[in-house]
Amino acid sequence: MRTDILHIGAGELNYEIRNIVGVGEKLQKMGVQINWENIGDPITKGEKIPEWMKDIVAEAVREDATYAYSPTRGLLATREFVASCTNSLGGVQIDADDVIFFNGLGDAISKVYGLLRPPARVLVPTPSYTTHSSAEAAHASDRPVTYILDPNHLWYPDLEDIENHVKYNPAVAGILVINPDNPTGAVYPADVMRAIVEICEKNDLFIICDEIYQNMTYNGTGSAPLCTVIGNKVPAICMRGISKEMPWPGSRCGWIEVYNRRRDPMFATYVQSILDAKMLEVCSTTLPQVVLPRIKSHPEYTVHLKNRIKRYERYSNLAYDILKNVKGLLVNRTNGAFYMSAVFEEGVLNHKQILPIMDTEVRETVEQLVAGSNVQPDKRFVYYLLAATGICVVPLSSFATELQGFRITLLEQNEEDFVRIFQTIASSIQSYINSHPICRYCG
DSSP states (O other): OOOOOOOGGGGGOOHHHHHHHHHHHHHHHHHOOOOOSSSOOTTTOOOOOHHHHHHHHHHTTSSSGSSSOSSSSSHHHHHHHHHHHHHHTTTOOOGGGEEEEHHHHHHHHHHHTTTTTTTOEEEEESOOOHHHHHHHHHHHSSSOOEEEEEGGGGGGGGGHHHHHHHHHHHHHHEEEEESSOOTTTTOOOOHHHHHHHHHHHHTTTTEEEEEEEOBBOTTOOOOOOOHHTTTTTOOOEEEEESSTSOOOOGGGOEEEEEEEEGHHHHHHHHHHHHHHHHTTOOOOOOHEEEEEEEHHHHTTTTHHHHHHHHHHHHHHHHHHHHHTTOTTEEEEEBBBBBBBEEOOOOOOSSSOOOOOOHHHHHHHHHHHHHHSSSOOOHHHHHHHHHHHHHOOOEEEGTOOOOOOOEEEEOOOOOHHHHHHHHHHHHHHHHHHHHHHHHTTOOO
C-alpha cells in the first residue's frame, strides 16, 4: 500500500491457543483423530448446562427488555448485585458506578491496555495468559515486561523479581495479577496478594487483577480476592465474568470492578476514558446481564458449582500423579481453574527429537512445520505430539515465557479418556526425549 497501515505493535498480537487449531484441522483432514485440549471451553468439551439454568435464560428471552440496549455501564440492577457480592466479602466497598460491563473480558482487556499512555507499562507475569501479554505489548509497541512465576515454588510470583522490575524500570505504572492463574493453575494466598499490594502502594502503582476463576479453587486452597487485601490506598481494576464459572463462554459477558478510583485523579481520569470508549459502542450484550443475578441467586447454583469443582479436583490429582514422575518434566498440582502447565527441564529438548508417525503425508507435514532452528523446541514437541497421538496442547513458550513446556486443560469429561490422554502424553515425552537425547559432553 502507498501508506504504511500497520500499527507498530501489530506483531505482538499472537494467540497460539487458537493458532494451533489450524494445524490440528489440517491434520484432521488427513485422518488424524484430534483430542482438543488446547482451549478452555467447558461446553465444547461436553459439560452440560443444567435445565434450571436453561429455564432462566429461556424465560428471559421471552422478555422484551432483553432485546434492548443496556446502559453503557451495564444494567443497574445487575451492577448493584455485583457490587453487593463484592461488598459481602468484607474488604473494600464499591457501588454500582464502580462496575462496568463488557462483551467478555477480551473486550475489557483490549480497552484497559489500549487506553494507557503508550510509554506506560504494566508488568505482567511470565508465563502469562496471551490475551493480557499481547494486548499490553501491542499498546506499548514493544515486548511485554514480565515478572517470574516460579515453577519450583508452586508457580507463585517471584516478589523480588517484581520489586527489581519496578525499581529499575520507571515506565512501569501497574502490575497484572491473574489469580487463580491461567496458564499454570496456581492459586495465590492472601500473603502473596498483600505483598504485591504493598509493592504497589510503596511505588505509587495500580493493579489489574484477573479473577475470572476466583470461585474455582480446590485441593484445600483458597484464592484471596483482591478486594479483601487491597485496602483503601491502591487503585485497582478487578476483572470478572461468567464464561468459566457458569459456564457460558459464548455469552461474552465480563465486567471490571474499580477499587479506590478517587485515591488518584489521574487513575480516575483513566477509568473515565475506558467508560467513554465503551460509550462509543453504546453498550454490552443485554441478555447475559439480565440473567446473571437470577442464575447466581438460584438455590441450585452453589451445588452446581461445587460439583464441577469436585471433578476438577479429582482430575487435577489424576493428571499430577501421572506426570509427576516423568523424567525431564517438572509439574505442579493444579489448584484452581482447569489448566495444568508442565515444564521441561533445561537442556532436555533439542531440534532432532521426533515421535514416530506412520502416515507419510502427516509426517511430511509436521516436518515442514518444524523445519529450521527458529521453531521453539516445545512447539516442535507439541506438533509431533499432535501428529503422532492426536492430542492438541499449547506450547508454553507461547505464553510470554522462555520456559519450554506445554499447557493442557482438565476439561475432558470421560475419566477413562482423560487418564488415557495423560498416560499417552507421559509415554510420548519419554519416547520423544529418548529419540535423540542430549549428549552432556557434545551438546
